[in-house]
Amino acid sequence: MVLYFKARPEVGDYTIFMGFDKFENEELIKYGFPEDVWFHVDKMSSAHVYVRLHKGQTFDNISEGLLEDCCQLVKANSIQGNKVNNIDVVYTPWSNLKKTATMDVGQVGFHNSKMVRTVKVEKRINEVINRLNKTKVERTPDLRGELIISSLVHLH
Template sequence: MVLYFQSNVADPPVTIYMGKDKFENEDLIKYGFPEDVWFHVDKLSSAHVYVRLQPGQTWLDIPPAVIEDCAQLVKANSIEGNKRNNITVIYTPWDNLKKTPGMETGQVTFHNQKKVKRVYVEKRENAIVNRLNKTKQEKYPDLMQEKVQRDKIDRKAARTDEFAEKEEARKLAAAKHKAEKEIQELFDKSNMRSNKRDTDVEDINAAEEDFM
């Protein structure tokens, strides 16, 4: 089961979701989308919370208010973190999550530590947590099938982009060829005019010699 929330502090509203337990967390790690961003309490056990941005957005595009919503939701769903003040929440793009052999279910590390950001959470903000909980929905999605469909969309978009790039390159090459041809034709006509003038001068000189 996956729990879904709506953060209405952004326009349009942003979907936040998390696994019910470590087994769902494992699936979320495996079947995430490119625009998903992962949140977790630093150095403590907590829920794995994700925010799903709009296609094309990156983790650097998350509004500060949405980051606060995610951090509060992570804290509220950490047994130890919920009891403490002054904790740190870490977040990183989904594709920076890394699984290595021997890791426990739901456990992750990172491909690049430099792509992990931290946000300080002084205390639990009940107003934020309550607002998010009012939007909570429990669902049983087929995460693998959703991922398959998303990958199909990405591949189709990639093919479309590739075709557009090739078409643009073809048009540029055609325009370049046309320009080069026009320049060559202009050069050839210029030579013809020059040759005609030379011929005319020779004819005049010959006529003057005959007259003399």
């Protein structure tokens, strides 16, 4: 199951999504889109949160509001990270995620550490989490199928 959230309307039409558990995270790692940006609490267990950027947009020009929504969601979905203040959240393009056969389920590394950004998250902002949770939709998508369809659409 994948959980989908709508970012705050003033930043544009963005869907933020995350795997329900480490097995869905594994599928999201495998079948990501080039426009996906991955978020995770640094050095702690947490959900894998993604936002799908618009065509032509880079992870360097994510608006402050969209960045805050993603960071708050990943913090709130970290057992350790949700309990403490002043955590770091790392984010990088999906294409920079590196998965090897020796890694545990849901574990990733990076191809290029220079393409990883870090944001300090001072504290949980309940208004942001409550707003996001009101938009939450649970689905069991065919991630592989969505990627194939997207690839075919972009070829034409």
